[in-house]
Amino acid sequence: MLELSARAKSISPSPTLSIDTKTKALKASGVDIVNLSVGEPDFPTPDRAALAGVAAIANHFTRYTDVSGILELRQAIADKLLTENGLSYSPSEIIVSSGAKHSLYNIFMVILNPGDEVLLPAPYWVSYPEQIRLAGGVVVPMPTDESTHFKITPAQLEAAMTDKTKAILINSPSNPTGSVYTPEELQALAKVIEAHDIFVVSDEIYEQLIYGVHHYSIAKYSDKLKDRTFLVNGFSKTYAMTGWRVGYVAGPAPYVKAMSSFQSHTTANPASISQKAALGALGTFDPKHREEFQARRDYVLNELLELNGVTCTKPEGAFYLFPNVKAVLGKTLRKNNGETAILTTVDLLCEELLTEMHVSTVPGTGFGAPDNFRISYATSMDQLQKAMDRMKDFFGRIE
Ligand SMILES: Cc1ncc(COP(=O)(O)O)c(C=O)c1O
Incomplete structure (x- = not known):
């Protein structure tokens, strides 16, 4: 067999997707799995979005569109950013892509040269380091832990800057920790960033899923910072539209133009039907979903804190x-069969939790956090109760 490229060989498959595959295989073989590994809301796509998608098909809106997305959608996103986030962008400063994951990849591909460093607060979402490396960049992790609610400090940021630093990634609310930076914390970081000539990639995809706190975009800090910030958002989480694949970036026009040229040679426009559905979705976020998520978070957190040997911070988003x-x-x-297993790593712990108790979670290793694992509570309260009962049993058998 001819060899794969060095680039292909350097990629590790997404650990969240591989757990999902294992979980689905067990489920398909008839096992009663409780799946807490998924990264998507369990609510349906809003009717208005779904109907707009259907209408797009019926009206034959099924051809290529502007590479950056239809003007109508970019204008509607600009309106949303102004009214909801207090940020003024023109449609030429917005590019729509096939999901926020795609948006992020476009950004790294147009801003990074080989060897450029990207400051990445850890724990981080699994795709950031892979995408940065694929674009030739060097990942500089900035470790955080429970003592700061997994948030970096201005001093830590200042200390991590080198003459090779090209960008910093901020993800608030965060996947996997659920941490949300306060406006004051972001302003303190912004002050440090402003003094250095670097980009900010601000992934705000969970902005609506916050509990008792406010979302603030770092782009609001100053015009100077906004001119170097890529604000990333999308429809997957807010509108439960993961399968439609629509995300976007708002940022400085010359860079957005470069992203459009890049996108024109890779995927071209995001699906025309999905763009119409996204247009239908804007403004339909149902605050009841937030309340439901908050109730689930509170339930699971209280149960977790009862478990033998488990600690957990309270996520706000x-x-x-x-x-x-x-x-x-x-x-x-x-184990159930009388044998024993030594839980040397969190990967092993999650594997035993899946095979012994049929509860699927994601080990923190891929997120840069080998002492933690991720639980998604985007599933029904019944399922969560079942999972917590099983976990109580599991952790009670560790000695
Ligand atoms: C932090 C974060 N950013 C971006 C994405 C990508 O979302 P999508 O490509 O579905 O828009 C995800 C999805 O899990 C995420 O958790």
């Missing part, structure tokens, strides 16, 4: 909990 299991790593699990 997204739909994940990120418990710490350092205290049980290296300990012994008594």
Whole structure:
């Protein structure tokens, strides 16, 4: 067999997707799995969006569109950014892509030269480091832990800057920790960033999923910073539209233009039907979903804190909990069949939780956090109760 490229060989498959595949295989073989590994809301796409998609098909809106997305949608996104985020953008400063993951990849491909460093607060969403490396960049992780609610500090940021730093990534609310930076915290970071000539990639895809706090975009800090910030958002999480694949970037026009040229030679426009559906979705976020997520978070967090050897900070956003299991790593699990297993790593712990208890979660290793695992509470309360009962049993058998 002819060899794969070095680039292809350097990529690790998405750990969230591989757990999902294992989970689906077990489910298909008839096992009663509780799946807490998914990164998508369990609510349906809003009717207005779905009907707009259907109408697009019926009206034969099924051809190529502007590479950057139809003007109508970019204008509607600009209106949303002004009314909801207090940020003024023109449609020429907005590019729509096939999901926010695609948007992020476009950004890294147009701003990074080989060797350019990107500051990445850890724990991080699994695709950031892979995308940065694929674009030739160097990942500089900035470790955080529970003591700062997984948030970087201005001093830490200042210390991480080098003459090779090209960008910093901010993801608030965060996947996987659920942490949300306060406006004051972001302003303090912005002050440091402003003094250096670097880009900001601000992934705000979970902006609507916040519980008792406010979302603030770092682009609001100053015009100077806004001119170097890529604000990334999309329809997957807010509108439960993961399968439609629509995301966008708002940023400085020359860079957005470069992204459009890049996109023109890779995927071209995002699906015409999905763009119409996205247009239908804007403004239909249902605050009841937020309340439902918050109730689930509170329930799972309280249950987690009862478990033997588990600690967990209270996340203020997204739909994940990120418990710490350092205290049980290296300990012994008594299995259902009478055998024992030593839980040397969190990967092993999550695997045993899946095979023994049929609860699917994601180990923190891929997120840069080997003492933690990720629980998604984007599933029904019934399923969550079942999962927590099983986990109580599991953690009770670790000694
Ligand atoms: C932090 C973060 N950013 C971006 C994305 C990508 O979302 P999509 O490509 O579905 O728009 C995800 C999806 O899980 C995410 O968690």
